[in-house]
Amino acid sequence: MRMREATPSDIDSIVEFTTDTFEWGDYVPTMVSSWIEDGDGIVMVAVDDADIPIAMARAVFLTEREVWSHAARVHPDHRGKGIAGDLADVLMDWARERGGQVVRLLIEDDNLASIRHIMKKDFRRAVSAIRASRTVGAASPNPEGNGGRRQPSQLRTRPGKIQDLPLVRASWSTSDVGRTMRQLIGTGWRFHRLDDSDIEEAARSGNLWEIGNSWAITGSVEPEFQVQLIDTNESEAHEAIRALIDTANNRGAEAFSMWIADVDWLVRAARRSGCDVTGFGVWEKPI
Secondary structure: OEEEEOOHHHHHHHHHHHHOOOEOOOOOOHHHHHHHHHHEEEEEEOOOOOOEEEEEEEEEEEEOOOEEEHHHHEHHHHHHOOHHHHHHHHHHHHHHHHOOOOEEEEEEEHHHHHHHHHHHHHOOOEEEEEEEEEEEEEEOOOOOOOOOOOOOOOOOEOOHHHHHHHHHHHHHOHHHHHHHHOOOOEEEEEEEEOHHHHHHHHHHHEEEEEOOOOOEEEEEEEEEEEEEEEEOOOOOOHHHHHHHHHHHHHHOOOOOEEEEOHHHHHHHHHHHOOOOOEEEEEEEOOO
């Protein structure tokens, strides 16, 4: 077995052993082609004597110093041999050589095997994050309320401006929610420290929101309305979330998701707003 960077000729083999990784399938088969051909980050593979991939993993820089590691997959016939750990070491070397200072990854709380594995690699749990999600709009069979028409939130989302940047940055660095998240923001299924450029881009694209005394940064992957950051307080958390759901409805979304800090009152507010919640750990290792 040896390690090398993946090439387009490896795609079919990777798709074959990643199609049914989980009960719901896997996202790797639909993404691996673009990962390899676009050259964003690196896909490393472990290959057998015939140069056929039997495992893969990917790493990508999210900022100049923060690296995200994900999509570690091993062929079922070759699991339990430490291959995933060997791939992780190669990716760490790749990141270090290019100026990376920290590598992070995301693991669902009930994936105990993966948690044991990365702990052996000296990763530590940096943040406990909760993914809250629900259907909205026409796709939602259960509007909030007593079986009747859904009532809008008492709060409203107001588009933020670039001039709000210092307020958002200061709030996220000092609030209970921001400190619990260690100032990380969740974009898709990846996390990095909130940067001024994130706030600027959100303001320019109409995805920065002021909600009472709360702030939110959102994004959309049709037909899902995604909340990447919500900075709120206990007294208005529920109404702030409902205001974001109102905005998702107004934009014609069919699904709503948000990354929230693992704070009891915030998780309760998400549940009260009709969301299902799942716990994840953001694990990290300095390099």
